[in-house]
Amino acid sequence: MKQNSTLLHLENVWKIYKMGEVEVPALRGVTVNIKKGDFVVIIGASGSGKSTMMNLIGCLDMPSKGTIILKNQDISKLSESDLATLRGSTIGFIFQQYNLIPSISAFENVMLPLEFLEVDEKKAIERTKKILDIVGLSDKSHHLPTQLSGGQQQRVSIARSLVGNPEIILADEPTGALDSVTGRQILDMLHKLWKEEGKTIIMVTHDLKLAKYAHTRIELQDGKILSINQKSEVG
Amino acid sequence: MKLRKCLKHAFEMVVHSKLRSWLTILGIVIGVASVIAIMSIGSGMQESMNDQLGGLGGDILTLSAGFSRSSRMFGGGGPPGEGSSSSQATDEDDEPVLDKTDVQALRAIPDIEAIDTQISGTVDVSYLGKKGSVKLTGVDQKSWSRITTSEIKEGRMLDSADQNVVVIGEKLAESFFDKPVGLNQMITIEENVFRVVGILDDDGNGIYMPIQMAYQVLDDKENGVYDSIVIKIKNEDELEQVMNKTEEKLMLVRHVTEKTKDFSLSSSKLMEATRSEMMSSMSNFLVAIAAVSLIVGAVGIANTMFTSVLEKTKEIGIMKAIGARNKDILSIFLLNAGLIGLVGGFIGIILGIVMSALLPALMGETGMLRGGTFVAVNSIALALSASVLIGIVSGVVPAYQASKLKPVDALRYE
Ligand SMILES: Nc1ncnc2c1ncn2[C@@H]1O[C@H](COP(=O)(O)OP(=O)(O)OP(=O)(O)O)[C@@H](O)[C@H]1O
Ligand SMILES: [Mg+2]
Numbered sequence: 001m002k003q004n005s006t007l008l009h010l011e012n013v014w015k016i017y018k019m020g021e022v023e024v025p026a027l028r029g030v031t032v033n034i035k036k037g038d039f040v041v042i043i044g045a046s047g048s049g050k051s052t053m054m055n056l057i058g059c060l061d062m063p064s065k066g067t068i069i070l071k072n073q074d075i076s077k078l079s080e081s082d083l084a085t086l087r088g089s090t091i092g093f094i095f096q097q098y099n100l101i102p103s104i105s106a107f108e109n110v111m112l113p114l115e116f117l118e119v120d121e122k123k124a125i126e127r128t129k130k131i132l133d134i135v136g137l138s139d140k141s142h143h144l145p146t147q148l149s150g151g152q153q154q155r156v157s158i159a160r161s162l163v164g165n166p167e168i169i170l171a172d173e174p175t176g177a178l179d180s181v182t183g184r185q186i187l188d189m190l191h192k193l194w195k196e197e198g199k200t201i202i203m204v205t206h207d208l209k210l211a212k213y214a215h216t217r218i219e220l221q222d223g224k225i226l227s228i229n230q231k232s233e234v235g
Numbered sequence: 236m237k238l239r240k241c242l243k244h245a246f247e248m249v250v251h252s253k254l255r256s257w258l259t260i261l262g263i264v265i266g267v268a269s270v271i272a273i274m275s276i277g278s279g280m281q282e283s284m285n286d287q288l289g290g291l292g293g294d295i296l297t298l299s300a301g302f303s304r305s306s307r308m309f310g311g312g313g314p315p316g317e318g319s320s321s322s323q324a325t326d327e328d329d330e331p332v333l334d335k336t337d338v339q340a341l342r343a344i345p346d347i348e349a350i351d352t353q354i355s356g357t358v359d360v361s362y363l364g365k366k367g368s369v370k371l372t373g374v375d376q377k378s379w380s381r382i383t384t385s386e387i388k389e390g391r392m393l394d395s396a397d398q399n400v401v402v403i404g405e406k407l408a409e410s411f412f413d414k415p416v417g418l419n420q421m422i423t424i425e426e427n428v429f430r431v432v433g434i435l436d437d438d439g440n441g442i443y444m445p446i447q448m449a450y451q452v453l454d455d456k457e458n459g460v461y462d463s464i465v466i467k468i469k470n471e472d473e474l475e476q477v478m479n480k481t482e483e484k485l486m487l488v489r490h491v492t493e494k495t496k497d498f499s500l501s502s503s504k505l506m507e508a509t510r511s512e513m514m515s516s517m518s519n520f521l522v523a524i525a526a527v528s529l530i531v532g533a534v535g536i537a538n539t540m541f542t543s544v545l546e547k548t549k550e551i552g553i554m555k556a557i558g559a560r561n562k563d564i565l566s567i568f569l570l571n572a573g574l575i576g577l578v579g580g581f582i583g584i585i586l587g588i589v590m591s592a593l594l595p596a597l598m599g600e601t602g603m604l605r606g607g608t609f610v611a612v613n614s615i616a617l618a619l620s621a622s623v624l625i626g627i628v629s630g631v632v633p634a635y636q637a638s639k640l641k642p643v644d645a646l647r648y649e
Contacts, residue, residue: 054271058556060556060642060646061641063641080561081560081561081562083559085560086558087556087558088258088558088559093556093557093648099549099553099646100475100553101550102550103247103248103251106248112554112556112557113557115236115240115558115607116236116557116558116560116563117558118236160557161557229308231590
């Protein structure tokens with residue numbers, strides 16, 4: 001019931017990095033269709049192109065060849081500022097290294113996307129408080145990132161990715177820097193978001209144990225899709 | 236992002252900035268402080284100059300005998316009430332002198348309102364056993380009181396019927412001798428006794444007496460020969476025309492040409508105006524030098540901004556990933572640069588004010604700064620807006636660079 005319309009479509013997507021004379025093909029003709037409400041896990045060996053694919057999906061980079069359709073829009077045809085707004089309103093990023101701004105508090109970090117979206121300040125503060133409450137960090141909201149543990153920082157970054165109420169959450173090895181218990185907590189949190197809020201989640205992981213959370217499993221090898229597995233029943 | 240929010244983030248960047256940013260701010264501080272200090276010294280000089288100019292009287296000309304053409308520029312610089320100190324007229328025939336022929340010639344000029352013939356010299360003066368030597372000026376008591384720009388502080392000016400009386404300067408009266416000289420006290424000048432009838436409000440220690448008495452006291456002066464003639468003209472606005480007219484007339488009666496001219500006619504006001512013009516161009520020059528240090532400060536800001544963009548590359552990537560547009564990044568970095576300028580300008584102004592308050596004391600009682608320094612409100616406003624502008628201008632390129640960073644490249648930056 002969650003998998004209805006296509007949210008994201010990659011059609012024969014290539015990404016070739018140019019390093020001087022040398023060309024490094026990181027993605028070689030990837031075609032994939034991701035539906036709204038899916039929980040996608042991308043696995044593959046190191047260097048297989050997982051992060052490259054995530055960057056393209058997140059509109060942080062442009063493909064060398066092929067098209068990416070996000071919410072019925074060809075992203076290569078959007079202006080810089082439209083792309084930024086699309087990122088801010090539709091996509092929430094969770095990074096392996098948390099990527100919080102070190103000079104501002106957890107609260108301000110979480111509120112930042114709303115400021116870029118020019119949300120009314122009162123509403124933004126309310127929303128930020130609510131989200132911090134959801135990730136269980138209300139009491140730490142005025143700490144600087146460096147005053148938080150890794151797991152707490154990742155929760156702040158989850159809160160930041162959720163605050164704009166995006167449809168898609170992109171997580172590139174969100175548990176990579178965490179111990180397995182904390183990693184499991186973070187995964188549970190994402191799983192809950194998928195189940196209860198109907199978010200589309202796309203996650204890269206090395207940990208095959210975590211891959212069981214996924215509804216769709218995409219395996220990459222040398223920049224190509226090796227396999228796409230879908231569970232028949234939502235788990 | 237709204238401008239207010241950009242400002243907030245720019246401000247946070249300044250607050251959390253490292254020592255390097257504060258050193259950059261210091262560069263601006265020094266630039267602004269020196270501009271403010273120099274400008275305030277400049278306007279302080281201007282101010283005291285204007286005070287002097289105001290006291291000189293724009294309608295006064297001083298005529299003295301002598302060949303020196305340059306005397307028109309620099310001679311006879313003292314206030315006209317005291318007459319010319321430079322002319323040393325003697326009774327030798329080959330020396331040009333001023334006498335009643337000149338006075339008559341001047342009387343015939345309708346633009347002249349009053350003429351005061353003067354002689355002066357240094358005399359010994361004593362009061363209650365204390366002796367000293369001061370300048371004595373013999374004046375035409377009928378016109379002197381109308382011409383002099385000095386005001387009377389106590390007593391009265393000289394009167395046409397006066398004989399053995401003097402008017403003395405304030406300093407002479409108050410502090411020259413052991414005891415102050417009061418009105419109607421007797422002072423001894425070159426063995427003659429004179430009664431003080433007036434004390435001037437002029438901070439000087441000169442003595443003024445009727446010219447007929449002065450001829451007796453100053454025995455090297457020949458009767459009927461004047462050291463200088465002070466002229467008051469009717470209309471101040473016509474100073475230069477009257478000056479030319481008077482010169483022509485005098486050349487005629489003295490049978491001299493422009494080349495052989497044996498007198499000089501000077502206006503202290505014009506001279507001081509020239510001097511003050513020189514002063515102001517000098518202080519402009521100093522301001523220009525100080526401005527160079529501002530430019531150095533601007534280069535410092537640009538440098539810091541470039542480093543800061545580099546340092547914040549990853550943060551820029553993060554911000555772009557969570558929805559920042561290029562123009563948001565541009566605004567934040569531009570405002571940051573502007574704020575560095577503003578903070579630097581603000582501290583610089585305070586330092587500049589302190590410096591300009593201390594400078595007169597450091598430079599001692601040099602005449603130039605006797606009037607103190609003067610920090611003009613508009614120079615503060617100017618310095619503040621200039622430093623903000625400098626900050627923004629020097630931040631333009633780095634901020635633009637920051638805004639153009641590709642999100643994926645910026646995020647990968649370590
Ligand atoms: N900016 C870049 N310039 C050149 N080559 C790049 C760049 N980014 C990635 N690559 C290359 O592209 C390939 C895929 O990289 P990518 O980061 O997508 O791998 P990954 O699957 O995320 O690996 P990991 O599991 O180690 O994170 C690699 O061979 C890498 O060397
Ligand atoms: Mg990767």
